[in-house]
Amino acid sequence: MSLTLVVGSKNYSSWSMRAGVALSHCGVPYDEIVIPLDGPDTPQRIADYSRAGRVPVLIDGENPIWDSLAIIEYLAEKFPESQLWPSDPMARAIARSVSAEMHAGFTNLRTELPMNCRRCYEGFRISDLVARDIDRICEIWRETRSRFGQRQNGEFLFGPFGGADAMFAPVASRFVTYGVSTDATVTAYVDALLKSPAVQTWMDAAHTEPTIERYEFEI
Ligand SMILES: N[C@@H](CCC(=O)N[C@@H](CS)C(=O)NCC(=O)O)C(=O)O
Structure with a gap:
């Protein structure tokens, strides 16, 4: 299963940072999509991945997980060796x-x-x-x-x-x-x-x- 993390602008998106840092700590391969938070198409681009309209979103295969803390919980279960x-x-x-x-x-x-x-x-x-x-x-x-x-x-x-x-x-x-x-x-x-x-x-x-x-x- 492939993992993709969708985040907002890294300098400004603190919720994205939490998920991004946790996933990076796990040391597993993943793809990353960065959506700049100020574009006219930002809401639409985020909506392509989450109906909640927020980043971060972790996509495992076809399945989105759309909240920073839920992502950390999921990573802790999926990668127990990371000791999150x-x-x-x-x-x-x-x-x-x-x-x-x-x-x-x-x-x-x-x-x-x-x-x-x-x-x-x-x-x-x-x-x-x-x-x-x-x-x-x-x-x-x-x-x-x-x-x-x-x-x-x-x-x-x-x-x-x-x-x-x-x-x-x-x-x-x-x-x-x-x-x-x-x-x-x-x-x-x-x-x-x-x-x-x-x-x-x-x-x-x-x-x-x-x-x-x-x-x-x-x-
Ligand atoms: N409770 C959510 C909050 C996520 C959130 O508020 N993300 C902001 C960016 S830090 C967002 O997506 N904003 C949408 C926008 O600026 O259009 C979480 O923990 O993931």
């Missing part, structure tokens, strides 16, 4: 909980700090609502690092790179873009995540894409 979820049931449940929390929440951060992998906005003012999202994200990272990641001698939330890290990769990119400063534990995790091979591959591709003016802003 921890083997311990409680660690796995917590990895899924924090991934679901990311998927369903942090709306203020996602709205006010859009992903832009190749920009660094100096002096960006973080609103109180976004600061609340950032505090909760850092709390998740500190707790999972101390309870699971460090105990496993890994650099990531649950030890080795996994699905929860893929879900938070666009947040790590935003921390750099918007100059979010935190403590040593969080900084070390952000560094490790951004240096991980799957994230690097995504960011390198993002750097070569055309700019979409309406997603850029000056401060």
